[in-house]
Amino acid sequence: MSVLTKTDPEIAQLIEAEKRRQSMTLELIASENHVSAAVLQTAGTLLTDKYAEGYPGRRWYCGCENADAIEQLAIDRAKKLFGAEHANVQPHCGTSANLAVYLAALKPGAKIMGMRLDQGGHLSHGLNINLSGITYRVTHYGVRRDTEMLDLDEVRWLAVNEKPDLLVVGASAYPRTIDFKGFAEIASEVGCLILADIAHIAGLVAAGVHPSPVPHCQFVTTTTHKTLCGPRGGVILCKKDWAKKIDSAIFPGLQGGPLMHVIAAKAVCFLEALNPEFEQYAATIIANAKALAEQLIAKGWRLVSGGTDNHLMLVDLRSRLKDLTGHNAALWLARAGLICNKNTIPFDTRPPIESSGIRLGTPALTSRGMGSNEMARIAAWIDQILLSGGDSGAADRVRGQVEELCRQFPIPGLED
Numbered sequence: 513m514s515v516l517t518k519t520d521p522e523i524a525q526l527i528e529a530e531k532r533r534q535s536m537t538l539e540l541i542a543s544e545n546h547v548s549a550a551v552l553q554t555a556g557t558l559l560t561d562k563y564a565e566g567y568p569g570r571r572w573y574c575g576c577e578n579a580d581a582i583e584q585l586a587i588d589r590a591k592k593l594f595g596a597e598h599a600n601v602q603p604h605c606g607t608s609a610n611l612a613v614y615l616a617a618l619k620p621g622a623k624i625m626g627m628r629l630d631q632g633g634h635l636s637h638g639l640n641i642n643l644s645g646i647t648y649r650v651t652h653y654g655v656r657r658d659t660e661m662l663d664l665d666e667v668r669w670l671a672v673n674e675k676p677d678l679l680v681v682g683a684s685a686y687p688r689t690i691d692f693k694g695f696a697e698i699a700s701e702v703g704c705l706i707l708a709d710i711a712h713i714a715g716l717v718a719a720g721v722h723p724s725p726v727p728h729c730q731f732v733t734t735t736t737h738k739t740l741c742g743p744r745g746g747v748i749l750c751k752k753d754w755a756k757k758i759d760s761a762i763f764p765g766l767q768g769g770p771l772m773h774v775i776a777a778k779a780v781c782f783l784e785a786l787n788p789e790f791e792q793y794a795a796t797i798i799a800n801a802k803a804l805a806e807q808l809i810a811k812g813w814r815l816v817s818g819g820t821d822n823h824l825m826l827v828d829l830r831s832r833l834k835d836l837t838g839h840n841a842a843l844w845l846a847r848a849g850l851i852c853n854k855n856t857i858p859f860d861t862r863p864p865i866e867s868s869g870i871r872l873g874t875p876a877l878t879s880r881g882m883g884s885n886e887m888a889r890i891a892a893w894i895d896q897i898l899l900s901g902g903d904s905g906a907a908d909r910v911r912g913q914v915e916e917l918c919r920q921f922p923i924p925g926l927e928d
């Protein structure tokens with residue numbers, strides 16, 4: 513940082529401030545994580561200098577021999593990790609991975625069927641202000657009102673009636689196991705293609721603690737920066753017969769030059785995830801989520817669908833405080849050093865900007881080495897803050913304890 517401090521003290525200071533913020537708060541945002549020092553180091557290398565339009569062995573520019581070797585390693589590791597026939601590691605993010613699948617598989621005006629955004633889906637699954645919803649016709653499925661879970665019979669009924677060209681399965685805020693095989697059977701019954709978006713649960717799938725969609729779906733997309741614990745980016749896995757179309761959709765269809773520093777960091781994260789220890793890590797993410805969920809339920813908070821099978825949970829704030837919005841709850845918790853996001857809950861009567869829920873996840877806490885004892889303490893703090901009515905004294909008291917816990921469990925990226 514000393515060079516940066518000289519060149520640009522403002523940015524250097526802000527990076528230091530962010531390091532302090534991450535170190536001294538608890539990250540409960542389910543889509544975030546803390547990467548290893550090896551991933552962090554790789555993402556900050558001079559690979560950022562290199563233009564490598566194209567694919568290994570088929571580049572537009574000269575001087576790509578190291579880029580070729582790096583990208584090939586990333587591809588081979590991704591295929592091995594997920595048991596996939598083909599991998600494209602160039603998507604800059606999860607959204608571009610999804611858009612590339614649409615570009616490869618659909619004509620403009622074709623029909624996509626994805627999960628409703630306000631019940632756990634993602635905006636790249638057909639929101640009307642996202643390119644997915646602007647370019648394609650869209651129809652949605654959701655969760656059942658009584659169980660707040662996906663119901664395959666309902667999805668099948670909708671798919672038969674709506675006749676989508678592509679069924680999209682995957683979520684940003686769904687706390688239960690997804691039956692990818694069941695979804696793939698529906699797609700084959702109605703004769704459409706299927707995309708499984710495992711952006712959130714990729715680490716759980718890679719570790720074998722959540723069923724994999726890879727054997728059942730033509731396309732699987734993911735981000736690398738959530739439970740997979742890698743750099744910010746995306747990946748597309750697909751069947752061999754779609755490889756050429758997918759590669760062309762990413763480049764030159766949707767993107768220009770790949771981010772070689774990020775692709776190298778993806779390769780490092782795949783190697784880390786191939787390590788047998790990663791399975792234990794992923795299992796602990798789930799065990800921690802279950803522990804946090806149980807503690808919150810014991811304190812009287814209702815969780816959407818009654819609990820969790822994965823890395824996240826949705827707290828229905830109305831279950832104890834009718835007037836508390838997700839917006840206010842997230843702000844109060846942040847003042848105490850507990851960072852999470854507001855979230856709609858299924859059939860929410862409040863607009864998304866207010867929301868009646870908060871989404872809590874355990875990947876980042878698990879990456880710091882925390883376990884069930886820490887989950888119990890965190891649940892107690894969440895409870896205290898939510899019941900405090902936004903009292904600043906309560907926030908200060910909890911903040912002190914949060915910082916003490918943070919010091920005991922440093923974030924991994926700062927190790928050398």
Ligand SMILES: Cc1ncc(COP(=O)(O)O)c(C=O)c1O
Pocket residue numbers: 543604605606607608633634636682683684709710711712735745746
């Ligand atoms: C299910 C799902 N798909 C795709 C994305 C998009 O990822 P990105 O923000 O990298 O575009 C997300 C991000 O949260 C997600 O939850």
